[in-house]
Amino acid sequence: MRLYHFLNAEYGLLNIRHRRIKVGRINELNDPFEFLGAATKSASLRRRYQRLKDGLNDYMGLVCFSANWNNPVQWGHYADRHRGICLGFEVSAQAHKVTYVSERLLARPSAMKSEGPKAQAHVTEILTTKFEHWSYEDEYRLFPQLQDQDPSGHYFIEFDDQVALREVIVGHRSTISRDDVAQALGSLQPQVTNYKARLAFRSFNVVRQRNDRLWE
Template identity: 45%
Template sequence: MDDIKKRHLKVARVHDLNDPFEFEVATADRGVRRAFRAVKDWLHESIGILCFSRDWNDPVQWAHYADRHRGICLGFDIPREQLDTVIYSETLTEPSEALLQEAGNDRWEHFKQIISTKYIHWQYEKEERVYVDLRREEPDKDGHHFTDFSDEISLKEIIVGHRSTLTRDELKDALGDLASQVSLCKARLAFKSYTVVPQLNQSLW
């Protein structure tokens, strides 16, 4: 609700992500591992991440990321070219020692491939990422970075968890003059499958 009122999203940083395998590489060479971990430290200071999912219907995501279905899901329109699709793999990415020593786009693309690859068991998230240059913006007083809603990160819908007590009026108050542009929906559990679906009976919300 605070993000809705302030019209921004908190930017995640590499060391704060919940998977410790983020930016790990497949090598037993101690020097190469040390070098890539130094790059990981640089990425933590320089690059932020906004994490999205392609849909909101998986009950595991509601359990993990929405306070056991008591939270809300925000739906955004984002240009396709702004998004990087996470790759799910059974193996770690092979590091390129040559690119580690170079500068330029090839080096960044290699780093982005590594940080965009996750263990295959994370695939239920259907994750898409937007990378943010932290060097262009000052953090707040607590050291956090935020990205404002914009034409490229445009809030279009809010799905309220089936255990949430939030009302339409509370959401409309938080949205202010965005209320007419954002659709509101209550979620419910599907009757015949492990799926979260829209509640079509408006009298129940």
Template identity: 85%
Template structure:
């Protein structure tokens, strides 16, 4: 499955050079409803779901992808206002598709007390449900374990045979040159398509710039 990950210039080039993606921590996500989507007026039940979220945060994180790269809102929000880039991966690991809903989920605290398929299904539902206004992201998620902490304090998912870099798309307003991308890719360059994006002429989409002369080499 081809999936896409948006980044600003600094971290985009750094991740290409280091062959890895940063794993997001569950308790640091930009949506405060993440993993707390169940509706309940009972404080004890809310505490149970918060405890679930905190417990998951201790041993796993997530890496977020989109099913496409053409949405200008995503470039605006996650790629530094079209000045960053987008990485396209062939993802062979189990990627969980996010569901977007209008109403919060039915709380099922009894499922959290048990083990087996029912409990697992409810936890997966919690992990992959967001408010419908986030639907423009068309999101898929990987949930890697937190195993090797970087000296910076972060965790990373290495590029591997389950997450294979195939595309580097440079934003419409980006000053990243072809030489910058080639240097970051190094030996990967022959296996990775790299190109500049532009704004579509007849729709609100971002599309590929087919005129290579409009993507300059480094001055």
């Protein structure tokens, strides 16, 4: 499955050079409803869901991808206002598709008290459900366990055959040059297609710049 990850120019090139992607932490995401999507009537149940979220935060993170790179809103929000970069990966690891809803999920107190299939299904539901206004992201998620913390305090997953870099798309406002990308790719160049993006002429989409002379 081809999936896309948006970054600013600095971190996009760093990720390519170091062959890795940063793992996001659950308690640091930009949507405060993340992992708290169930509607709850009691304070005790809310505390139970918060403890679940905190527990998940201690041992796992997430890496977020989109099913497409053409949405200008994503470039605006996650790629430094079209000055950044988008990395396309062939992902064979288990990627979970996010479901977008208009109403909060039904709380399942009984599932919260068990550790069987029903509990696991409810946790997966919580991990992969967001408010419908986020649907422009067309998101898929990986949930790697936290291990081998970097000296910076962050966690990363390495490029490998499960998450293989296949495209580098440079934003239409970006000053990243062909040579910048080539140097960052190094030995990966034969496996990776790279190109500049532009705004579509007849729709609100971002598309490939076919005139190679316009990217130096």
